[in-house]
Amino acid sequence: MVMSNEIIKTKAPSQSLTMIQAITDGLKTMLESDQNTIIMGEDVGRNGGVFRATDGLQETFGEKRVIDTPLSEAGFVGTAVGMALAGLKPVVEIQFLGFIYPAFEQIATHVTRMRMRTLGQYHIPMVIRAPYGAGVRSPEIHSESVEALFTHLPGIKVVCPSNAYDAKGLLLAAVEDPDPVLFLEPMRLYRGSRVDVPTGDYRVEIGKGTRVQEGNDVTIFAWGAMIPLVMKASEQMKKDGISCDVIDLRSLYPLDRDLIADSVQKTGRVVIVHEGHETGGLGSEIISIINDTSFLYLKAPVEKVTGFDVPVPLFSLENDYLPSTERVETAIRKAYTF
């Protein structure tokens, strides 16, 4: 079972939830506590979202607060910009991350810039939620993992939970954040497992990763749907006497520089696992941070296990595209034996 440190620490009343339930719970908590929050997107109202993330919310909070929009990503993200200017806090759902592209201009030229161009007079407290990633046999363009496009855009934070606890906590932190946050939801983990999630309001801090397994030989950096995979590989490695320090980065912009340095300086050996394309992927950014912080500590080249430089293929080949435990294990061994 993968979970964040916080889960162990928390003593609040809690319930056992899947990630998708935790997200719904987070959205409900938000709508209850702040009249200025609204939810917008395609099929989020009566239908409750194609993954049921907003199930029941329109019934409870009404059509003014849980808004079904026309099929118009640029239009409704732009509309949300206007709403944010006027003091609302829109939480926008993009049905799948692969359909965020039509809104790219709005995000790159307005969502991310309004604060700077107005020197802080206006700001855009918007959250963009998007299911993402491969592995659930979706059609074309439904399995994108392009977080790196957004971590490169100045003015937006990017987070990605790997479990239900972090999902709710990061979501509420994103809503509270006065600046835009892209909230990535690994589809593969929506219903996979349950963890205890506090019933009330709590936050998981944006910008902080978490060590999900303590180890000394090799550091593994991963997030989202890669965490269960990496945990499996690192269990496997224990049999060979290799102990892995597994870091769930959770926050993709900004990355947790201190935690990255801390682990690398302990192990000197690193494997990075992500499902986005290799070139220009976040793996390279992490290597760059290691170069900056921990050059003298490295005992082996950093290994990357990533998606390839190819469009995510139709689902018969998606497992070939995705990092596998075998690939992760091979990389760990390579880093360990260098």
Added chain:
Amino acid sequence: MVMSNEIIKTKAPSQSLTMIQAITDGLKTMLESDQNTIIMGEDVGRNGGVFRATDGLQETFGEKRVIDTPLSEAGFVGTAVGMALAGLKPVVEIQFLGFIYPAFEQIATHVTRMRMRTLGQYHIPMVIRAPYGAGVRSPEIHSESVEALFTHLPGIKVVCPSNAYDAKGLLLAAVEDPDPVLFLEPMRLYRGSRVDVPTGDYRVEIGKGTRVQEGNDVTIFAWGAMIPLVMKASEQMKKDGISCDVIDLRSLYPLDRDLIADSVQKTGRVVIVHEGHETGGLGSEIISIINDTSFLYLKAPVEKVTGFDVPVPLFSLENDYLPSTERVETAIRKAYTF
């Protein structure tokens, strides 16, 4: 004077041209030699483009081949996809790179994927030209340097010349390439200087960088408008007895892995200079390649001199945003003395 190796080798009849003239010359060469090539974009016809890159071409080749489009980047890139499917070779101009965002969906979901999803039956031999970069006192959004967004998208190549010779040669190579190529034109270099450019047809190979200065102490990787800056800094360094191996990468996807490794393995010290934002910028990708190829050769952490993680500011601050020779010199010294 910065120039590519090829310039020295060439013996063909040539003329002394600025970069913008070389681009016009390249486009003319293209239109003359292949009836299926066409040019499309905003103001490219009668007006000859806002930078005059297509000056006179509509007069010579007619309205069917040099096409003024409505103000509709998604629309005309999409239209060009349809044209390419039907056998034409569209060379599309985006007026400034910052206005490519509306076409992002077309590029990410169609331009880059058509070959794969049809297993090679269809392909998109499209060139997208875009003036880019800061330093010419343009208005907001006219100074973007977001090449890293495109080097992360599988299915499109990205090139960027730093001089007139490479500009024409890379452009003709891009036109010849059966796959999509994003051709970035550093505005700052459009009219800055002249070099000898062959009057006929020639190619600069996509995927190959070039060593613009031989040196032994520190490697500098850069491209586009950073090359003159880097050359200035490296001249300066000579006075301190530091000799720089200056590599103009030219091709940003794919990067020239062999040349990168070759230089790093010689010097062991590296400075990367680019004007795109630091996080997720191409600098990190180059560090990742160095990690893969030259881990044991590195004598110091790689230094990066880049644009910051902030929107390119209005022009009164653009020089603060941009890498300066001072910043490059500091970085070289740091790498050298580590």
Added chain:
Amino acid sequence: MENYPLYQIIDENGEWVNKSYEKELNEEKVKEFYYHMLRIRTYDQKGVALQRQGRIGTYVPFPGHEGAQVGSALALSENDWMFPTYRDHGASLTFGADLDRMFLHWNGRIEGCLPSREKRIMPASIPIATHLPHATGAAIAEVYKGTDNAAIAYFGDGATSEGDFHEGLNIASVFKAPVVFFNQNNGYAISLPIEKQMNSETIAQKAVAYGIPGVRVDGMDVFAVHYAVKEALERARKGEGPTLIEAVVIRFGAHTTADDPSKYRDQEEINRQKEAKDPLLRLKKHMQFRGFWSEEWVENIQSDIRTEIESAVVKMESAPTANTDDMFDHVFSEPTWTISRQKEQLGLMGGNR
């Protein structure tokens, strides 16, 4: 609405509303329509069944759309271009897509993405409305090349809200591109009813924005669709530019096999409408009163169709496993070193399975 009356040739009882095409619509021709409608409906039923049995992935049913898809597809000429969505495999099949490729596609196989290696039927466009500019571009290219080929783009009511719908139509109108924009208005975009998608009473009237003809047709009347598309294609080939056609249909089933329509609409009511308005039933009634109907004929074609479909399923299921190389080898004409290296590394590990 008054400006855009619903064009019909036969009514819900299969009776003539407009007899102009009576001659042309002879027994052979009418049977051809019925044959194709029955064929794609049978295929559709197979698709749903295969999905339920876990033999393919998510499937997109189209019952209710058969008249619109068959009527339009049969109006095209051999070398015309078709740009379908995920719901238009009925049109693709009618125009000449390979049945086994279609099944392969639903099975997540790249080999099935392109519906045909001969006909110019493009892969179903997944990002809504993005293919409308492609149709415009292909049409402009045909003019450039001096042919009289045209293009047709299929899209739904929801698609009209996307910028690419607007940009595709605008550019086509400016360049008088020979293209037909064929909208199937089934009243829903997944769960969103059309009143919340747009404030205009019709989709046809959106043509006014581009100064092009807008036609509103009963999409469950295969004849009406056929002639509306045919006339639009004729205008296109004559250099008169694009037409926007709104074919009003009902989506009898779910949005996809992953959708539960009872969440957002009264599915009982839809089922009742199906009884009354099914395009196949309507055509059957028409054929009956014209004496074109024969149970024997129907049984014959039904059995031929079944055989054809079963053999396509066999072909799909006996296809060799998906080839990992396909993922690497067709990104560029020659793989870049990045891709070659990635392919090699995966290969060294014996692939991913």
Added chain:
Amino acid sequence: MENYPLYQIIDENGEWVNKSYEKELNEEKVKEFYYHMLRIRTYDQKGVALQRQGRIGTYVPFPGHEGAQVGSALALSENDWMFPTYRDHGASLTFGADLDRMFLHWNGRIEGCLPSREKRIMPASIPIATHLPHATGAAIAEVYKGTDNAAIAYFGDGATSEGDFHEGLNIASVFKAPVVFFNQNNGYAISLPIEKQMNSETIAQKAVAYGIPGVRVDGMDVFAVHYAVKEALERARKGEGPTLIEAVVIRFGAHTTADDPSKYRDQEEINRQKEAKDPLLRLKKHMQFRGFWSEEWVENIQSDIRTEIESAVVKMESAPTANTDDMFDHVFSEPTWTISRQKEQLGLMGGNR
């Protein structure tokens, strides 16, 4: 065209075409219009001059648009939202933008990007048409908050080709957002004449696509613009939704100071039209025949305006140098470590100069 006649209150000679507003258009009110038009024209001349002298960067002149910009801006209420483009600084100034901020903006200063710290005038939108959805959103938010504030979005003829134009209007129409989409059709998008931008005869008719009112007005007739916008705002506040207004104008000058219009149009011809159609001249003629004109009055306001503008220029030029921190400190409410570190590193080097 017949459906969208050009709405006028006075003709080119300043004479009444429509007397409905004669009473309201009393001396004071008419003088207010003239004052603002003269003010922004004087400002514009200063802008061009400053650019020529290298004292500011590229400048965007708007002569020909004064009637449209002043007429519309004066129709707004105190708390309404204005979403202008780069060419609408005349409207911004009329609605209450700070003169010195506007000059700072042309001087590449972030401080000038927001036209006012009091009025809700948003920074000029550079990416064409992207601000139309913003206006829709602000308008919807005002309804949500229960106010009767409205929004206005300015945009050009070229902007109508972008998807965001379409999406912004469609969403506004669905939610009956209190917003006015105010188009200034100057016949050109940089070099592209409107016949190549669109196939529709008018921009107003594009309203049909959204089932909203479309109004075509003579944009050089400040009165006509004013009442068209006023009535649209009234409809908006009453919950009747958005209006698309096309104000037909002529751009007398270049697209920007970096543009050479003689490359693509007969500038002589435009100059002749300016003589005949200048909105200031037209208003002057009207004032003359109504006896509202006084050379003395004009000289007075002209001299006040000059003083105001000169002092704004002084303010702009005596502003402290741009502060590098501004680039770092307003990306997020709290800088991330990446930005803090970058700021620190640049600071250590004493900045970039």
